[in-house]
Amino acid sequence: MNRIITIGREFGSGGREFGRRLSEELGFAYYDQEIISEIARRTSLSEQYVRAIEEHLPMFSFPIHIGRSFYSSVNPTFDQTMIVYQEQARIIAEMAEKSDCVIVGRCADFVLKAYQPFRIFVYADMESKIRRCREKGPEEEKLGDKELKQQILAVDKKRARYYEYYTGHFWGDKLNFDLCINTTRMVVKEIVPAIAKLF
Amino acid sequence: MNRIITIGREFGSGGREFGRRLSEELGFAYYDQEIISEIARRTSLSEQYVRAIEEHLPMFSFPIHIGRSFYSSVNPTFDQTMIVYQEQARIIAEMAEKSDCVIVGRCADFVLKAYQPFRIFVYADMESKIRRCREKGPEEEKLGDKELKQQILAVDKKRARYYEYYTGHFWGDKLNFDLCINTTRMVVKEIVPAIAKLF
Numbered sequence: 235m236n237r238i239i240t241i242g243r244e245f246g247s248g249g250r251e252f253g254r255r256l257s258e259e260l261g262f263a264y265y266d267q268e269i270i271s272e273i274a275r276r277t278s279l280s281e282q283y284v285r286a287i288e289e290h291l292p293m294f295s296f297p298i299h300i301g302r303s304f305y306s307s308v309n310p311t312f313d314q315t316m317i318v319y320q321e322q323a324r325i326i327a328e329m330a331e332k333s334d335c336v337i338v339g340r341c342a343d344f345v346l347k348a349y350q351p352f353r354i355f356v357y358a359d360m361e362s363k364i365r366r367c368r369e370k371g372p373e374e375e376k377l378g379d380k381e382l383k384q385q386i387l388a389v390d391k392k393r394a395r396y397y398e399y400y401t402g403h404f405w406g407d408k409l410n411f412d413l414c415i416n417t418t419r420m421v422v423k424e425i426v427p428a429i430a431k432l433f
Numbered sequence: 434m435n436r437i438i439t440i441g442r443e444f445g446s447g448g449r450e451f452g453r454r455l456s457e458e459l460g461f462a463y464y465d466q467e468i469i470s471e472i473a474r475r476t477s478l479s480e481q482y483v484r485a486i487e488e489h490l491p492m493f494s495f496p497i498h499i500g501r502s503f504y505s506s507v508n509p510t511f512d513q514t515m516i517v518y519q520e521q522a523r524i525i526a527e528m529a530e531k532s533d534c535v536i537v538g539r540c541a542d543f544v545l546k547a548y549q550p551f552r553i554f555v556y557a558d559m560e561s562k563i564r565r566c567r568e569k570g571p572e573e574e575k576l577g578d579k580e581l582k583q584q585i586l587a588v589d590k591k592r593a594r595y596y597e598y599y600t601g602h603f604w605g606d607k608l609n610f611d612l613c614i615n616t617t618r619m620v621v622k623e624i625v626p627a628i629a630k631l632f
Contacts, residue, residue, distance in 0.1 A: 350618070359608060408605075409558060414613035419549070431627035 237262070237334040237433060238351035240342040242397075242411065245389040246363030248422040249356030250338055252415070255423055257336035259430040265329050266338040273321050279314070287315050288322070288340075319400065339393075343410065344401040352433070355411040358418045360386070436461070436533040436632060437550035439541040441596075441610065444588040445562030447621040448555030449537055451614070454622055456535040458629040464528050465537040472520050478513070486514050487521070487539075518599065538592075542609065543600040551632070554610040557617045559585070 239256065243249020250266065257264035270288060274281040323345045329335055330349050337346075343353040358366070364382045377385065394405035408414050413432075415425070438455065442448020449465065456463035469487060473480040522544045528534055529548050536545075542552040557565070563581045576584065593604035607613050612631075614624070 357607065406607075408554075408556065408607050408613050408615065411613075412615045412618060414607050414610075416607065416611045416613075419611060425631060428627055428630035431630055432624060 235349065236330060236332070238330050238342075238346055238349050239336045239354060239433070240346065240351045241336065241338045241354050241356060242343060242406065243339065243356040244358060244363065244406070245386050245393070246367045247356045247358040248366055248417045252354075252356050252417070252422050252426065253336050253338045255426040256430060259426050260334070260336075260433055263329065263333050263335040264338075265326075265335060269322060269325055269329075269337075269340060272325050273318055276321055276325075277317060279318070284318055287318055341397055341400050344397075344403070352413070353411045354429075355406060355408070355414045357406065357414065357416055359416075362418045434548065435529060435531070437529050437541075437545055437548050438535045438553060438632070439545065439550045440535060440537045440553050440555060441542060441605065442538070442555040443557060443562065443605070444585050444592070445566045446555045446557040447565055447616045451553075451555050451616070451621050451625065452535050452537045454625040455629060458625050459533070459535075459632055462528065462532050462534040463537075464525075464534060468521060468524055468528075468536075468539060471524050472517055475520055475524075476516060478517070483517055486517055540596055540599050543596075543602070551612070552610045553628075554605060554607070554613045556605065556613065556615055558615075561617045 239253075239260075239262065241249055241253040241256075243252070253266070254264055256262075270281055270284050273279070273288075274284045277284070322340055326337060326340060326342050326345050329337065330346050330351075337351075343351055360383060363386050364379055367382050367386065368377075397403070397405035403410050413429070415429070438452075438461065440448055440452040440455075442451070452465070453463055455461075469480055469483050472478070472487075473483045476483070521539055525536060525539060525541050525544050528536065529545050529550075536550075542550055559582060562585050563578055566581050566585065567576075596602070596604035602609050612628070614628070
């Protein structure tokens with residue numbers, strides 16, 4: 235069976251960087267953005283649209299005449315979100331079948347349960363997440379600490395809801411992971427070689 | 434400054450074994466039982482007594498005549514528990530000053546805050562903790578799963594209360610640790626060399 239590593243991560247914790255570096259260190263395939271491209275290809279939805287609805291919960295758009303039209307087929311948003319989730323789960327399983335790999339986000343730890351993935355969660359305290367977000371790019375630089383904090387909380391709230399909706403577990407609960415790494419006082423690239431030794 | 438590693442652990446998770454093996458791998462001093470012996474030596478209390486009151490909260494033994502005798506000096510149990518905690522904190526700080534070391538339990542992560550210790554928490558699911566307890570010794574072998582589970586829950590409840598009383602933090606909250614290791618699917622001695630590479 236292939237070795238699968240899944241990475242859950244708080245926004246701004248450096249989890250994505252950690253996943254990418256770990257895959258390079260191990261010579262494993264790395265899947266993140268690639269999953270979106272593949273969903274877009276298979277569903278004929280645009281990548282931008284897939285990204286927008288990818289980590290959202292299905293939304294019911296209740297029809298006005300409930301008696302006549304309360305079917306999922308008249309809820310296009312609900313349908314598409316479910317299609318994206320199901321397609322995503324299928325793609326993740328195919329990737330796990332193909333080779334050793336690192337998969338970031340997308341409930342991969344839950345979707346791939348049968349493959350017994352090594353489940354890592356990356357997190358940090360708010361101060362260091364703000365610092366990391368600011369270092370990331372020019373867009374974030376323009377935001378103040380308060381705005382960045384709000385953005386971080388909003389993204390993580392969405393991730394938590396999404397994870398809890400599809401898995402029934404609390405997002406970030408350490409019992410659902412094999413290793414939880416707090417990057418507050420760590421430099422991501424310095425810890426990767428040690429963690430890679432676990433595999 | 435010396436390198437300090439503190440280990441918090443759930444009962445039956447293999448945290449103590451992990452700490453001991455990590456100290457051996459790194460050539461660091463290891464403190465666990467040694468702390469009890471040192472407290473006993475300094476306070477003239479027996480080791481057995483120190484062990485019995487070591488991880489308990491101070492208990493008030495309310496006097497009958499509150500108006501006349503409500504002073505801590507008439508509460509010998511409270512006094513001794515506080516003395517043991519304070520002596521323990523002093524000894525832990527001395528150990529941290531002496532050399533690189535691994536310290537198991539005893540709120541060392543909190544006591545040694547100023548030394549910026551690397552804080553590890555070791556945990557596991559209930560099933561694997563029961564299995565580990567059973568493998569540990571002949572005494573536990575006699576207990577059924579239900580009794581072992583009760584014992585594990587009781588010990589951890591005591592640890593949680595103790596930790597929360599002295600530190601004001603929730604015991605096992607991942608934000609208070611740099612690394613949380615779930616030993617449910619791991620063999621402790623196999624992961625030690627990789628984790629040691631972090632130092």
